[in-house]
Amino acid sequence: MTEITVNGMTCVTCAAHVKEALEKIPGVDVAVVSYPYGHAQVMADSAVSHGQMLSAIAALGYQGLIRAGDFKDETKLRDAPEDAGLHIAIIGSGGAAMAAALKAVEQGAHVTLIERGTIGGTCVNVGCVPSKIMIRAAHIAHLRRESPFDGGIKATAPAIDRRKLLAQQQARVDELRHAKYEGILEGNPAITVVHGEARFKDGQSLVVRLNDSTERTVAFDRCLVATGASPAVPPITGLKDTPYWTSTEALVSEAIPERLAVIGSSVVALELAQAFARLGSKVTILARSTLFFREDPAIGEAVTAAFRMEGIEVLDHTQASQVAHEGGEFVLTTGHGEIRADKLLVATGRAPNTRSLNLEAAGVAVNAQEAIVIDQGMRTSSPNIYAAGDCTDQPQFVYVAAAAGTRAAINMNGGDAALDLTAMPAVVFTDPQVATVGYSEAEAHLKGIETDSRTLMLDNVPRALANFDTRGFIKLVAEVGSGRLIGVQAVTPEAGELIQTAALAIRNRMTVQEMANQLFPYLTMVEGLKLTAQTFSKDVKQLSCCAG
Template identity: 75%
Template sequence: MIRLNIDGMTCGSCAMHVKEALEKVPGVRSAVVSYPQGWAQLAADPGTPLDALTAAVVGLGYRATLADAPPVEKQAGLLDKALGWLGGKDKSDGTENGLHIAVIGSGGAAMAAALKAVERGARVTLIERGTLGGTCVNVGCVPSKIMIRAAHIAHVRRESPFDAGLSAMPPTVLRDRLLAQQQARVDELRHAKYEGILDGNPAITVLHGSARFQDGHTLVVSLNEGGERTVTFDRCLIATGASPAIPVIPGLNDTPYWTSTEALASDTLPKRLAVIGSSVVAVELAQAFARLGSRVTILARRTLLFREDPAIGEALTAAFRAEGIDVLEHTQASKVAYAGREFVLTTGHGEVRADRLLIATGRAPNTRDLNLETAGVKLNERGAIVVDDHMRTSNPHIFAAGDCTDQPQFVYVAAAAGTRAAINMTGGEAALDLTAMPAVVFTDPQVATVGYSEAEAHHDGIETDSRVLTLDNVPRALANFDTRGFIKLVMEVGSGRLIGVQAVAPEAGELIQTAALAIRNRMTVQALADQLFPYLTMVEGLKLAAQTFAKDVKQLSCCAG
């Protein structure tokens, strides 16, 4: 009886393939392979070459050594023979042994998956058609938050609640210099968190090109430098992200409109900016441009942030209008024209004229060119890849994560999904629980939410009670002389559990994670009210909002427990 130790098997199917490979080696009568124990026992004729057995396993991309013997080095001749016996090709494409995972994309989901897969012993081929790093670091989260912060500084220099004692000093905005500063930080982060890490990891091979599926285990990569490369994989992660979705409006395609990508990269500020859209990207960039000096008009098909609790849109609209931003609710452009360097938008309420037009109507998954039907990967009606909570697609060997899927489009969701996908592709079982997912809109005041809104809870048949605390009841807001906004808590009737929080407040993003932890740990509203919160912090508003379920906080001393 011959025994082999085998590394790299991740499931019972792997063990079956190893068994079949070993039984094709001349002289092997039978083989028993155990995935959980990581070994194979063989009944073989005397004189069966032992190195041929290890070569057969290596040919499948696993590692094999004889029990109680030093590792057997791979020999090209024996490997070729083994591949001939198997009647197949070398899955590892002639590189190192081990489970081979292909990752399409290089953003948050892709990088998290690649690094976790390598950590768990896999080899990774990462395929990127454009700039390494994906949307967030290059054209999304990082540059937008830098621009938003610069706009905030410009705003408070021009106007603040303390102008009576601190003279306002309207700034001179040098957009080209701000852009250079912004791009330098983007380049720095991309190199530190993406390019440098990939360059220093020998287990990750990077291909620059566009991938498409040839079948359920093979990709064809059209290389940017010319030519094609075939990549055969054991598992694959699709993490191709999303791109700006462009609405169908007569005349729009004949104009030089902006998406968020062009807006963030512009080294000049338009005197007049029209924004079509009402969700996160639209409101964040609209306020940033307004604070840097543009006259901004927003065309909202419904209301601002209409998918959220209605009070959120109302509070944000009031704040925008107070800053001079023109918010046109229930307004759509039926036609767009461009002449004489001017955009003319025709609406049911008259014309809107602007020097630049920003289209910010959501993002569409990048799935069209992947040839997914060949691989048996299903899409939903939006073209997003359908995944379960383990990031599995309809093909058991192919996983997906990030904005190309039907999961929420946030980079931290993408990264968490990528990590869990890698664990599952390498034999683990990791699920992604989104029941307490915090979300932040980086306007001023910020919008932050987690858990159920009242409408969502009622849709799911949950009876609720709720309270709204205006910020004139929060000592930190009073000390800041800025009481715009509110904190709303949603409670499940019966259990008393906190199930949702919505906040509109300066730095609301800094308080929402505390709410997420409370919901995750199934805290009651009363338990939240009984916690110690530091005085004169915005997060103390959660405690005060929880106290309103049982008492009138206006009748409490300023730091009553």
């Protein structure tokens, strides 16, 4: 390691230019340049001379001086100078990792961020962003083909060019990845990005296998594991020998299959099943139990009814015992006979990316699903190691991951921040959407909470009536005695736009009567929360359209 004092830098952009110039020198692996501290640290092959480094700096108009006590141990890659606060290593570059990196730097730490694949993690690259773009395109196709207003607006069969849709989708993914991840990292000299795969050497250091197949050791004061999760594949006979899709392959498919079979009954399976159906596939869903079987039963019933109305075949209590790929088609053997399809999507959950990390060497405990066990402060069983996001036992939502990453960074720097998930909203982007927050009745009863609940069908909500779309319901769960709202479940068009109001009500310990007394704008879906709250004490069918 070579340390160089750099004189003449006036801003972080100067530091970025020096870093770029140094890393263009053949044989230089990593350069860390700090504007606030006026120096650079360079990890390079022994063939790279000090003169080459100083010349590269001088060519930019700055003066470089080799610092006394030049580091000689090239097996170590410790990116932070001794006076730059803590050195935090972060494994991963998704929502949790980025939030943690930015908060850690804000608090004076220096960060080494290690990524083995594409910067940005699951959400922006192969998850939330591309899937919601595809779902929206499918929704538009569906409305052109069929809507409640076909009597006055002529329906038209859409001509779908999947390749053009995919190009549009990928362009937006690339744009957001650069704007929200790559560009931010490139412009922050306190964050060093190392491209390679990390594993723990012990509780204070990592070994990183770089993309050029060499290895470097990264010593750290604190480390955050934010490696995310990958699609889980069930142990179905023959499945691994077939060209099945996970969500990753489905989202980048250049063609819409004529027949698509989907194994799975929750978020990813159902979002993509409906999207492909609306883009032209004949879709069959195999649900081991029922759709959304972990949620209030009314949710699965409502979504199943909506899907069947669109021509999606939902097979409840159906499992594939064997999968084969013969003559260009998939053959699934079930207890109800064979199912044949051109493509097969397997979406049965996501497994944490922890197996290659050598966590045992650092004393980091995992649960039976190999997820890292953490407390409310994102601390693992190892004193200097934290974890956040989908690789942990937290709910697998990117906004939970980002919030956890921020709090982990605070705690790694000596703080005591906790993540409270009692009012965590969740949304499934089917149509109608599914949105939940707080307790369902069953969950409350397991906690020993006595409940009172009301369910309002959407034919009582003026916005739904005006839309000529009354599919679904809104359900409020209250605590008996206090009347405090403790849970909301909604299956409605745009349910995701109303659930945050419910989350805030729960967070602020509002009663259903207090919600019933609030002002809600007329002809909005969120007004359905007020109307449902009113049903605890009134018959809303006997109220005028906007009775307060």
